[in-house]
Each structure stands twice: as C-alpha cells, then as structure tokens.
Amino acid sequence: MTFSMRSFKRKFIYIFFVIGYLISTQTSASSDTEGLRQLLQLTEYISVDYASAISNGKIIDQGEYQEMLDFSNIIAERAVREPGEQAMITLSKSLLCAIQAKKTLVEIQALTSELKNVLLKNSPQLSLPTSLLSVSRVKQLFQNNCASCHGVTGKGDGELARQLSPQPTNFNERTRALDRSILGLYDVVTGGLDGTAMPSFNHLTAKQRWSLAFYTGSLAFVFDEKRQENNALDLSLADLVQYSPNELYRAKTDLEKGFVEQLRANPEELFSATKAPLTIARDQLKKALAAYKNNDVKLAQQFAVSAYLDGFELIENNLDAYDSSLRKMIEFNLLGLRNEINNKEGSVDVAVSVSAVLLQIEQAEFLLNDSAISDTALFSASFIILLREGLEALLVVLVLFTILVRSNKKEAIKYLHFGWAAALIAGGLTWLVAQKLVTISGASRETMEGVAALLAAIVLFYVGFWMHSKTQADQWQRYVQQNINKSLKSGALWGISGLAFIAVYREVFETVLFYQSLLTQTNPSQQFVLFSGFGAAAAMLVVVAWLMIKYSIKLPIARFFSITTYLLLALSFILAGKAITALQEAAIISITRFPIDFHFAWLGINSTWQGITTQAFILFFSSALFFKPWLKKTSRVDE
Structure with a gap:
C-alpha cells in the first residue's frame, strides 16, 4: 500500500466511522435513527470513492479498498439488526460480495442506489426546506464559516487548508459532485465529520444549514440561463435533496442529461411555489420597475400591489419582533410607490424609490435570516x-x-354556532x-x-x-x-348566522x-x-x-x-x-x-x-x- 495524504485522510475517517458504529450498537431507539443516517453516509461514501479503490477489476489503492470492505461489513452487520427488513439485509450482503469480487463501479453504484432507497424508506420523514437564503446571504455565510478551510471559491484551498489533515473537500470537483447528494452535505454541516477538522454547525438555523448544503452542492456546476428544460415537473425537491445526480439519472432514464446539474447549480426553480415572502416582494418590485419603464402603468401597479400583499405583508409580524420602525418604513414606502407609479412622472423617481425599498428589504432579510428568532x-x-x-x-x-x-x-343560538363553526372550516x-x-x-x-x-x-x-x-x-x-x-321566523336567524360567518x-x-x-x-x-x-x-x-x-x-x-x-x-x-x-x-x-x-x-x-x-x-x-x-x-x- 502506497502512503499518501489521501490514504491518510480516509484512514482517519474509517477509524471514526468504526468507533461510531460500535457506539451505536449500544444505544437506544433514538440512536438507531442516527445509525440509519450514518449508514446512509457510509453507503454514499462507497458510491463516491469506490473508483479510487478499484479499476478494471484490479486494486489500485489497497488502503482505499480495505475501507470499502470495512464499510460494507459495517452496513451488512447493522442491517441484520433491523427486524423485518429483509431487503436491507439482502442488499447489504450483495454489496459486500460485489466489493469482495471487485465488481465494476456501475454495478457497485447500482447496489448502493437500491440500498439507499431502502435506508431512506426506513428513516424518519425528512423535513425539507421551504426556502433558501438569498445568494448574497449564503455566500456571506460561507465566507464567514467555511472559507478559511475550504477556500473562497470552495476548492479546498483556504488559509488553514495546508495545516489540516485530512485536507478540506474540494466542492468544485465535478466527478465526485455527481455522486454526492445534498442530504449528505446537510448531514455533514449539521453533525460535522469525525476524524477531520470539520466541526458541527448545528448552532445555525436549519434554513442556514440547508442553504450551505445547496450552495456547496452547486459549486461544481454552471447554470446556463439559455438552456431550455422540460423536465421541471418530473423531479421533486425530495428527489434532488436525497439523491445524487448520477443516482437520479439511473432511476429516471427520461431525464435529459445535464438537467439535474442545472437544478443543482440553480435550485430556485424547485422553490418557486414556496418562495420566501421577501424574495417575492423583491421579484415583484423589479418587475414593477421594468413594466413602468415600458410605459405599462397598469401592469406596474399590479406588480407593486403584489410586492406588498403576496410578499412583505406575510412577514410583518415577524419583522415587528426585530425592528418595528423598519417594518413601518417599508410598508409606508411600498404603499407610497403605487402613487408614484400612478402619477406617471419620470421613471428616474420610481427607480430611486424601488432601489430604496429593495435596500430596506435587504436589511429586513438580514435581520430575519441572520439568526433564529428569540x-x-x-x-x-x-x-x-x-x-x-x-x-x-x-x-x-x-x-x-x-x-x-x-x-x-x-333555541336560536345553534344558528350562531353554525355560522362561526362554518367560517372556521x-x-x-x-x-x-x-x-x-x-x-x-x-x-x-x-x-x-x-x-x-x-x-x-x-x-x-x-x-x-x-x-x-x-x-x-x-x-x-x-x-x-x-x-x-316574527323576526326570528322570517329569516333573521340565517342573518345572524351569516354575520357570525363573515x-x-x-x-x-x-x-x-x-x-x-x-x-x-x-x-x-x-x-x-x-x-x-x-x-x-x-x-x-x-x-x-x-x-x-x-x-x-x-x-x-x-x-x-x-x-x-x-x-x-x-x-x-x-x-x-x-x-x-x-x-x-x-x-x-x-x-x-x-x-x-x-x-x-x-x-x-x-x-x-x-x-x-x-x-x-x-x-x-x-x-x-x-x-x-x-x-x-x-x-x-x-x-
């Protein structure tokens, strides 16, 4: 076995995974849940790194290959302890045998994909994010928490990288990124990675951790705005989070090549139905300004109304808890913007007003996303x-x-109760x-x-x-x-019910x-x-x-x-x-x-x-x- 920094890194990770596994065998049911997530990480680890151990049926790195054997053994032993999960037992044994037989990467990844499906099925339901931080906010979050090790652009070349062993991950490496899931990244951000300098960032909000996972998972891919895709409805957010791009292509053969990479590079499309209120407000304001510059005052007015009612109004109560004066200022300016649009004055004034509100929305977003509400x-x-x-x-x-x-x-009270109860329903x-x-x-x-x-x-x-x-x-x-x-017999009862309903x-x-x-x-x-x-x-x-x-x-x-x-x-x-x-x-x-x-x-x-x-x-x-x-x-x- 040849010595290398890469082999040294994997040996550390292997040791701590084994220790974690041995500890998990002694824990309660709550730890069993963590054990399943750990097995998911091990399964994905094999899928990502098997190519570094075996090529054309031959061992190219003995240390890497030994880790593949050890990890698959842990999975097989753990699967036996799951009552009634015959599929997990069968697949884990098949994976172990395939690694022992030095099967091809394609065969190994087919088995890891099947096993991953079973593990996900038996894991607690995943609480998926409903929105992500803005690009500017998550970039700043990455710079503040990750860049010193992973580098400004995520290439694993930060100021501290040379001092660390094993060295930080290069998120720009496309080949490995194609076999890495967002869920795997999220688990590492949340729990850290034993045997490395990667700490847990569990003190961040779930939204911040998901945003970091999506961001680091996007760095290996480039978004092409000109590319037209027709598969948007064929892929759910859960699919994109739980599976790597290569796993999705194997499972969904009708997906156009490159489509998953485009979503990883720009996942906003999957959040379009559940955009954050401030994101909606920002988007609608930009559309209002564009419509106004095109002399479409009516459309500009509609977008300005939507910016407040579909966006900002929904977080007014939240923002009040942080800065009520900022909330009042944004509300005042959003409502005032409509009058400016209706006055049909120069577009310069409207542009200045929109820019001012966008800046205030950025301040509100910083307050709401910087930390969890107290x-x-x-x-x-x-x-x-x-x-x-x-x-x-x-x-x-x-x-x-x-x-x-x-x-x-x-006796007429039942009509009243019917009114308010019907209103609740x-x-x-x-x-x-x-x-x-x-x-x-x-x-x-x-x-x-x-x-x-x-x-x-x-x-x-x-x-x-x-x-x-x-x-x-x-x-x-x-x-x-x-x-x-007489009054109660002539329809007033339903009038009472109707008033309660309204x-x-x-x-x-x-x-x-x-x-x-x-x-x-x-x-x-x-x-x-x-x-x-x-x-x-x-x-x-x-x-x-x-x-x-x-x-x-x-x-x-x-x-x-x-x-x-x-x-x-x-x-x-x-x-x-x-x-x-x-x-x-x-x-x-x-x-x-x-x-x-x-x-x-x-x-x-x-x-x-x-x-x-x-x-x-x-x-x-x-x-x-x-x-x-x-x-x-x-x-x-x-x-």
Whole structure:
C-alpha cells in the first residue's frame, strides 16, 4: 500500500466511522435513527470513492479498498439488526460480495442506489426546506464559516487548508459532485465529520444549514440561463435533496442529461411555489420597475400591489419582533410607490424609490435570516397574531350570543354556532385550496377581507342604532312581545348566522398565512414556544368570552343594551377603518395621505383621508346617539 495524504485522510475517517458504529450498537431507539443516517453516509461514501479503490477489476489503492470492505461489513452487520427488513439485509450482503469480487463501479453504484432507497424508506420523514437564503446571504455565510478551510471559491484551498489533515473537500470537483447528494452535505454541516477538522454547525438555523448544503452542492456546476428544460415537473425537491445526480439519472432514464446539474447549480426553480415572502416582494418590485419603464402603468401597479400583499405583508409580524420602525418604513414606502407609479412622472423617481425599498428589504432579510428568532420575540409574535386577529371576531359573536340569550331565544343560538363553526372550516379549506389547487393572490385575499369587513361594519352600525332605540326596558319588552318571534321566523336567524360567518371567516385565512410565515423563522426546538404563544392568546380569548357572558347576563336590560350599543358601534368603527385599509392595499380604493402620519392598528386607524373620513362619519353619528339623551334632558330643563 502506497502512503499518501489521501490514504491518510480516509484512514482517519474509517477509524471514526468504526468507533461510531460500535457506539451505536449500544444505544437506544433514538440512536438507531442516527445509525440509519450514518449508514446512509457510509453507503454514499462507497458510491463516491469506490473508483479510487478499484479499476478494471484490479486494486489500485489497497488502503482505499480495505475501507470499502470495512464499510460494507459495517452496513451488512447493522442491517441484520433491523427486524423485518429483509431487503436491507439482502442488499447489504450483495454489496459486500460485489466489493469482495471487485465488481465494476456501475454495478457497485447500482447496489448502493437500491440500498439507499431502502435506508431512506426506513428513516424518519425528512423535513425539507421551504426556502433558501438569498445568494448574497449564503455566500456571506460561507465566507464567514467555511472559507478559511475550504477556500473562497470552495476548492479546498483556504488559509488553514495546508495545516489540516485530512485536507478540506474540494466542492468544485465535478466527478465526485455527481455522486454526492445534498442530504449528505446537510448531514455533514449539521453533525460535522469525525476524524477531520470539520466541526458541527448545528448552532445555525436549519434554513442556514440547508442553504450551505445547496450552495456547496452547486459549486461544481454552471447554470446556463439559455438552456431550455422540460423536465421541471418530473423531479421533486425530495428527489434532488436525497439523491445524487448520477443516482437520479439511473432511476429516471427520461431525464435529459445535464438537467439535474442545472437544478443543482440553480435550485430556485424547485422553490418557486414556496418562495420566501421577501424574495417575492423583491421579484415583484423589479418587475414593477421594468413594466413602468415600458410605459405599462397598469401592469406596474399590479406588480407593486403584489410586492406588498403576496410578499412583505406575510412577514410583518415577524419583522415587528426585530425592528418595528423598519417594518413601518417599508410598508409606508411600498404603499407610497403605487402613487408614484400612478402619477406617471419620470421613471428616474420610481427607480430611486424601488432601489430604496429593495435596500430596506435587504436589511429586513438580514435581520430575519441572520439568526433564529428569540423565544421571547417568537412567543410575543405568536400571541399577538391570534389575539389581534381573533378578538374582533370573538366580540361580534359574543354580542350576538348575549342578545339572543337576553331575548330568551336560546333555541336560536345553534344558528350562531353554525355560522362561526362554518367560517372556521371554510377558512381552513380556503387555505388548503390556495396551497394545493389554485393560487389566491394577495390582492384577491385583501379584497375579500376588505369587503367582508365593510359589510360587517355596515350591519353592526345598523344593529347598534336599532338597539339604541330599545335601551329602555319597557320598550324592549314591548318589542320582544310584538316582533321578536316574527323576526326570528322570517329569516333573521340565517342573518345572524351569516354575520357570525363573515366576522370569523375574514380573519381565519390570513391568520393561518401569518402563522405559516412565522413557522419558517423558527427552529424545530422552538415550535413549543410558538404554540405556547398561540395557546396563551387562545386562553385569554376564552377568559374574555367568559367574563362577557357572565356579567352581561347579570346586567339590567336597559344597561345591557346601552353597553352593547356602544360596543357594536365601536366594532363598526374599527372594522370600517380596516376595510378601507384592506381595499386600499388591494388598490381598489386610492390612497390620499393625511398631512400627519399616524397608525393605530388595533383601532383600524390609518393616516389616509379615505379611512379617516369613513371613521369620522361613524364617530359623528355614534356621538349623536350618546349626546341625544343629554340634549333632551337639557331642553326639558330650559322649558
């Protein structure tokens, strides 16, 4: 056996794999899972390095060949310990025999591919990434964590490379890259590599580790933008992650040669359906500017609207946990950009505005991707999302509930329950359809929410005025005796059900989207914190419901209707403001800025003339109701 640095490196790796294997035989079921992933690494290792040991049926490196034998022995022995997995046992023995017989590389790789399929089948379901860091961010991450050993371009020639034994991997070596999977790279980034200087980077978020794996797996390949491919739908993200390019070509003979390399060089196509919100915002802004320069103002406006509603809006809650002032600034500039586009002024001004927003989005992306969100910020964001989105709907349903109870029409409550329960189901189904079947744009979603909020505001405003006329106990009793039975029989029950449906449905779909976006910023270990925030908000909503029901039933009838009237009018005020804001965000209603900038999200107040005018109208008539009894009393005193 000839001595070489390469042989020395492999001997180190071999020793530590053997040690790891011996330790794993003594561990519990949780370690069995790690053992399967270790066997996956060993199997891929054989597939990648067998060519360095055997050529034309002859040993070209005795040390390499001995490692192939030892690794295949470990796999075969471990497979026997898997109950009921005959396929794993058979394939592992076949692989060992094939290596002993010095079979060709093609035969060995065919066996390793089959064995890998069985190992993946028996491993826990892999949690695949939903998005990657931007190219600029992952390059910076690589420079900060990897370049000192692997080199600036990943060729294994970093400043520390000569001091290391074995030397760092050259990710630009195409032949080996064709036999290396993204999953294998991810496992090494996550757990490190025993016997080498490669440490574990488990302190990075899963998104950062996946991004590094995809990046290092791309360095051996060059993306050709002119190349037209027709196989995009034939290859899933799971395929690209779990299998090497050569394994995919062997399994999918209809794949055009070079296609997998193109995806490895630029995997963005596989994430197109689940792009990160800020990536969507950035892409749509660039399209808006291009359309504007081509004098297509209408298309530019559509892209500008999409940049906010399909992109930035979905991470507003996340960004608030880091920098609320930056969130407000980006929101203000995105909405203001539409006015600039509509003004049809010079493209230079629009280009400057787009560049400014893109820079702010880059800052937001840095904050969100640089590290995982803290537990405190995550809990707070999760808590506020449900409390803010759920409180209005809850108050509407509770007011309707208490009105029915105080009217002695408890049999009508089932219609109310049907309304809000149907809204929860419909909201969930809408989200599911939007994910799987059709694309519901941000503009459509916001229009739906705006119209629903406006309709609810009108109904609540009307009911508030109607209830004010019944605040006297004798008036209410007379009305109940004369009209309530007739009203409840003439379709009002379904009206109550419909109002409950509208109040709840408008919140459900968007709430799910907000939590879905928040999940992308969390580590698996933080999911308990996220659900704790959700649970705490749900508990608070339950407490609010209990207090309202308990004390509203005990109130005198006149007092009850007086308080309920003002609560309904307050809800109408809030919903009207939010309706105008939603319709403005969807570009249904124009935006005219108020001279002074202010924003009170909980009250639905925004600094636009359209929103302020609408809410001022409700406030004026509500105030008239409030002061009307006082004016009458003053008039009698004067007489």
